[in-house]
Amino acid sequence: MMDANRSTARRFGRVLETHIALPLFALLPLIAIWIATFHFIAAERDAAIAAARDNAREQVDTYEAQMVRSLTAIDQTLKVLKYAVEQHGADGALDALRRQGLLPPSLVFVAGIADRDGRMVASNPPLKPLDISRERYFSVHRDGETTMPAVSRAVGDAAKLEPHLHFTRRINDAAGRFAGVALVAVDPAYFTSAYEHSREGELGMIGLIGDDGVARALRVGDRVSWGQQVALDRIGDDAIDPHPTAPDGVVRYASVRRLHGFPLSAVIGLAESEQMAQYKRNRGKYIVAALTGSALLIAVVGLISAWSWQLAKARRRERRAQATYAAASEASLDAFFVLRSVTDADGHVTDFLIEETNSRAEQVTGIRKADMLGRLVGDMLPFYRVNGMYEELLSVVVDGKAVETEWQAATSPAVGRWLQRQIVPVDGGAVVTVRDITERKLAEERIRHLAHHDELTGLPNRSLIRDRLDQAVLNAQRNGKHLALAFVDLDGFKLVNDGLGHSAGDELLKEVGRRMQACLRRNDTLGRLGGDEFVILLPDVSGEPLAITPVLEKIRQAVTEPVQIGDQAVQVTCSMGVVMYPRDGDDPKTLMMNADAAMYRAKDLGSDNFQFYTREMNASVEEKLMLLEGMRKAFDSTQAASGIAHAPAGHFFLMYQPKVDLRTGRIFGVEALIRWRHPEHGMVPPPRFIGLAEESGLIVAIGEWVLRTACRQARLWADAGLDPLTVSVNVSARQFEEKHLVERIAVALRDTGLPPCALELEVTESLLMRDMQQAVERMRELKAMGVSLSIDDFGTGYSSLSALKSFPISTLKIDKSFVRDLAHSLDDQAIALAVISLGHRLNLRVIAEGVETGEQREFLAANECDEMQGYLFSPPVPAERITEMLQAQARRVA
Secondary structure, three states, rough: OOHHHHHHHHHHHHOOOOHHHHHHHHHHHHHHHHHHHHHHHHHHHHHHHHHHHHHHHHHHHHHHHHHHHHHHHHHHHHHHHHHHHHHHHHHHHHHHHHHHHOOOOOOOOEEEEEOOOOEEEEEEEOOOEOOOOOOOOHHHHOOOOOOOOOOOOOOOOOOOOOOOOOOOOEEEOOOOOOOEEEEEEEEEHHOOOOOOOHHHHOOEEEEEEOOOOOEEEEOOOOOOOOOEEEEEEEEEOOOOOOOEEOOOOOOEEEEEEEEEEEEEEEEEEEHHHHHHHHHHHHHHHHHHHHHHHHHHHOOHHHHHHHHHHHHHHHHHHHHHHHHHHHHHHHHHOEEEEEEEEEOOOOOOOEEEEEEEEEEEHHHHHOOHHHHHHHEEHHHHHHHHHOOOHHHHHHHHHHHHEEEEEEEOOOOOOOOOOOEEEEEEEEEEEEOOOOOOOOHHHHHHHHHHHHEEEEOOOOOEEEEHHHHHHHHHHHHHHOOOOOOEEEEEEEEHHHHHHHHOOHHHHHHHHHHHHHHHHOOOOOOEEEEEEEEEEEEEEEEOOOOOOHHHHHHHHHHHHHOOOOOEOOHHHEOEEEEEEEEEEOOOOOOHHHHHEEEEEEEHHHHHHOEEEEEOOOOHHHHHHHHHHHHHHHHHHHHHHHHOOOOOOOOOOOOEEEEEEEEEEEOOOOOOEEEEEEEEEEEEOOEOOOOHHHHHHHHHOOHHHHHHHHHHHHHHHHHHHHHHHOOOOOEEEEOHHHHOOOOHHHHHHHHHHHHHOOOHHEEEEEEEEEHHOOOOHHHHHHHHHHHOOEEEEEEEEEOOOOOOOHHHHOOOOOOEOOHHHHOOOOOOOHHHHHHHHHHHHHHHHOOEEEEEEOOOHHHHHHHHHHOOOOEEEEOOOOOOOOOOHHHHHHHHHHHHHO
């Protein structure tokens, strides 16, 4: 029995020996090490996959939000363009938006307007003429296929060769019919600029995909592309499993978001190889650690070595985190301070200790970083207890709520700079971030200035003028005081603008603005409404008009002084209409309306004067409106009537004045002259309604009616077998500048059957000088058609000899102002002789209008003038009377 017990004890002792017990006991931690290792690897793999999916979802959500903001801004621009077209027309829409500062930056966006035929009629910046009628982004609106904005593929065009995306919206006319599209063109790279290598990696994918599966903009790494086919049906809303994706077949975690309101989807793809790279690196580390631990355990020191290795690993992670934090803080553009609260014996915060800061803080405070660390803020910046900063810090620490403040620094080294501080509470203190926002503040101030001031002169614009007038009226009502408002319009500015160019006109406007401003008090307001119209607001003045007469006269004289523009001295005058509050109106709208009426009264009285408002002036405006309404009704009635002459009351009709050859006395042509028989006022003189028709735009329709009626009558004379006649028709400035003029004339000749050689168009000299290049081009088109051209009222404009020889004309007409006193005025005789000689040297025929006496005719005939027209031979007469004259002429010849 005792031997058995000894045997058992020996066996047990052997088991407890080191070479046996240690391996047996080491087996358990060894197994535990490997079980734990594989568990950590599996957990990290799951975490890496979850993180990749979360990253894909988070980034696609962020990208979706960015694209929604960008696309919404583009759509808002399209809507603004559409509204501007509906309010100002296609020709004036961009100018109106440009004045209001509503156009998008032209360096990034091209804003344009296309008419119903697909022609680009306006763009910012200006582009070459472009026809987009065959483009899909135009036709979908024209054919009514969509009510959403259309988005093109990335394509180039004749105006802009590099590929870009076109966003378009339909524009309707007043009747709801298709009238064209508003267009914004954007570089595809604009939509992938959110790509960051720190987030998406080198193989990440970001892009916009159309509903047709074609990429509008796609970026992988640094490469931006477009036009690839991307199968959206293989990409779910959430990145579940990685799979190969276009355009390179890289396996990615991909996610897509449909963009509401646009036929687009936002796509994000994160490369699996990059997302799992950290996991693969860590997996190797875990295996190495397990192998090392196993080896150390087998070597008896495994547990201690494993513990030491884990400790070293933790320290490395800490050092890496500290290095990363230091690098990030030093690279930041913001100054930051980590502050620890300092309390007294009762636990109240008395100051703050600076624990950490960065180099940017040195620039803000002017104190070295080494000198700030470990110091109290109260010792370093004593003024922080009186400027509100201490109270803010205390409030953040006590209440636990972040605070953000902007202020303008009053001390060096940042004196005058705008700064923004953000204070965030942390455990035991606060973190303060200080950012320099001076550039942003200056930009905001510039934007505010542009929104309320005229871009050319820097004076208050219409919006600011109305605001100041509203305030002045309220102050006058409150204090029982008076104010004066003057409308100023420059006389002769259009001649300067047309004759010397828009640059000269701009210089003149700026100089006139400076002169008027110099005549005013500091609290007076001078603003520019637009064009050559200014407004002067004089608050706190006497109720007597005579009290402000000296300043008005001073302004008038200042404007009248010649202005030197280049090598030429230019002189203009001004007409002013003045109202007094409350005598002439008790609200801003009434005051501005009455000032405008008074200004037009000053113009009617010969310009270069100022007129105070009287009630009779509004009657004159009402009379103009009534005359305009009567003219519209008369035109409608005239179009419905079939007669050419002797029209009933309320109609327009034509009279014809013969043109006579001075050598033979033969009638060779007639000039068609429009007349209006008003149902109440009888015959209305042409000067009274022609200018009004020109202002209202009705002159284009009236002019076309005159052209067709005159051509039809000329054809009737030809069909009657009478002597060949050339019928002359006057063309107004609005007609001549109308882009379809040549086409309208061709249609009128075709419809009436009149040969082009039987039609002569008379244009004024001043009209041609408005845009000489365009005028010459249009005249050459008419000349090529076979239509004759004549310069009417020659000698009253500003054309040069070099300009005159460029005009493809056949006739010069001496203005009647030079013919009136021809019999006894040596000056008029000299002018007439010069025109005749000039015309003959240029191989042109010369005709004199307004010939009323025999002496005038004898002078013209003696000096070889070719033709004449005037009451001496015949006043304007109905068509039937011209027929009788031609029949009598034929009998005399026979």
